[in-house]
Amino acid sequence: MKFTEPWERQRLCSLLENAVSREAMMWKAYVPKKPSPQDTDISPAQRDEAVRWLAEVHGSLQLYPETLALAVSILDRFLGPIKARPKYLRCIAIACFFLAAKTCEEDELVPPLSVLAGSSGCDCTVSEIRRMERVILDKLHWNLHTATPLHFLQIFHALLVCGGSMVLVGGSRSQHLSLLTRRLHHCLADHTLTQVRGSMLALSLISLELESCCSDWLILTIDLLSKAKMDSRELIRCREQLSRRLSTQRASLPPNTLYIYHPRQDPPRRAPPPPAPGSTLSTVEVMEVDDFFDGIKRLYNEESEPPAGSVSPCPPLQPIPAP
Known part of the structure; x- marks a missing residue:
């Protein structure tokens, strides 16, 4: 039987309310x-x-x-x-x-x-x-039925999909939820994240995902926050902590990662316009805006160039000698 969207959202809100109540009693x-x-x-x-x-x-x-x-x-x-x-x-x-x-x-x-x-x-x-x-x-008094972070993640994801936030789904709904589930499983192995409720952890994960792919992510996050009746200050703290944890996960690479070196090719620079007749501007004053920002990037090592004569950290590929 296929139900209408308002009934589906009502059912999901009821599931969320029951899960929050069960978490409050047992967590x-x-x-x-x-x-x-x-x-x-x-x-x-x-x-x-x-x-x-x-x-x-x-x-x-x-x-x-x-x-x-x-x-x-x-x-x-x-x-x-x-x-x-x-x-x-x-x-x-x-x-x-x-x-x-x-x-x-x-x-x-x-x-x-x-x-x-x-x-x-x-x-x-x-x-x-x-x-x-x-x-x-x-x-545990033979009571194993508690609301896990995955329960909340599934409910929040279903509410977004049911509400028409299809931009959240890159491929199919199940593929996207599977990706979020793997991230959540990774977070469960960090004891510092167990200091927050599972509902807050799931909402923070959903909120970070919305921020990366949806322009109205804040409105959607506030809507879910109000439905779950959670504290916004706690959400901000959990988002920051979770963001650091996920950035560490994405930055870590396996030890056998293959690196490929591509020399950077700078685009040709435009010649500065000649000074107007009678102008006393120096060369520094007529420096282009692009050159100014390039200097700032090099100052903060955001775009450093290797000195002349230095060796690339990745040696050039050599042909295999004939037997």
């Missing part, structure tokens, strides 16, 4: 533990490493993205109020992942625990994971 900020020389607690860096490892396991099994988001949420909710030794971290993480898979996946797609334990390399037995499952469920 607690992840508080990083202070480093201890006795190695008696899991550090923030170890937590981030475990999340990245879960992302690799999730990718190899090709499960739903909701499974990874829920697994990280369960992990953070469990690690918040307790102390656990780092040697148990992988057992805790894989148990959270298995609980999330049984919650989000179809029954026939949930990997058997024996297969999951063997393929993930968690160095745990099936019985150890089962016992850890029970401990996690007891600590």
Whole structure:
């Protein structure tokens, strides 16, 4: 059955309201533990490493993205109020992942625990994971249904598409949402971003994406902000933090990246116009505006030229000698 657009927007707003209410009841900020020389607690860096490892396991099994988001949420909710030794971290993480898979996946797609334990390399037995499952469920009062950042990302994205903001979608809707989901999964591996609510993290990610491709991004962001009833000051802080995190991600390149050197070819410069008869202007005063800005760029190393006789950092390509 196909519904009209007003009904669809009303349904999405209702889903957003329920998700915000559920988050308000269950969300607690992840508080990083202070480093201890006795190695008696899991550090923030170890937590981030475990999340990245879960992302690799999730990718190899090709499960739903909701499974990874829920697994990280369960992990953070469990690690918040307790102390656990780092040697148990992988057992805790894989148990959270298995609980999330049984919650989000179809029954026939949930990997058997024996297969999951063997393929993930968690160095745990099936019985150890089962016992850890029970401990996690007891600590969380058997309540795993929380609103994850991915839930909010999907709702915000659907509201934009339903409202006619098609400029947000570069290709298909699913491809664009998949791209945002991968960025969100990358952000989940940063413990500094767990200090904000999942709804705020998702809205900040959507807002940054709107700013990059939509002229009325601020109006759309304010509309989503009002629907979610969130604080604008917190959104500004989260946007700045998330922008730095994503810029670091895009700037990092794999160690085997291939660089290709292209010598810069400057366009021919126009000759300065001759001074008017009787004018006393010096050469500096008649300097073109383009030359002035070029000098400013070189002053701030934005457009530096290698000195004469210097060697390019990328050596020229040499032909392969004949055998």
